[in-house]
Amino acid sequence: NAGVMQNPRHLVRRRGQEARLRCSPMKGHSHVYWYRQLPEEGLKFMVYLQKENIIDESGMPKERFSAEFPKEGPSILRIQQVVRGDSAAYFCASSPMAVSNQPQHFGDGTRLSIL
């Protein structure tokens, strides 16, 4: 029973480059959430997706950030033209259904560093 798989674990980019973060949810989970954790802070919600649909993107910056969860394959969080302030740990979580009392299962995160 594989958990939530994120890759890469560490990603280094130069300012202006693109970052692609991947997340494969737990088997049987069709709901994916992305969170961002700045150093020494809590996690902040970014976006909630179901297969082929964005359900809530209220926490995601309007520019440079996008997310998708295609019918086949992992969910992708894409950051274009990265800046220093994008340096953070990005966590993906999944759940089997859209019910608030169901816990979300987290991956180990991708630590993005911008040079």
Place this chain on the structure above:
Amino acid sequence: GDSVTQMEGPVTLSEEAFLTINCTYTATGYPSLFWYVQYPGEGLQLLLKATKADDKGSNKGFEATYRKETTSFHLEKGSVQVSDSAVYFCALSDAGNMLTFGGGTRLMVKP
């Protein structure tokens, strides 16, 4: 909007001491409440949860009771171990399903 406030750390205790980490919340609906733990370099692991008022969540010696009247969900453990050293996050989930987290409390347990 929803929010979670937890005590700032770090909290430093000796092994076998009693632990309390305070957590209070504000929410418009009837949220579910969670405690997650994060070990260095890892993701968050669910520690315990409570889904309605007066529910007590418990796991690995940790407990927390959902107190609607005080909007609190304080984490307690009677006797901490060095292996409990980690960052603890209180969180709530409301109608929108996303989690709202507190800022985290770092616990350091010394032998």
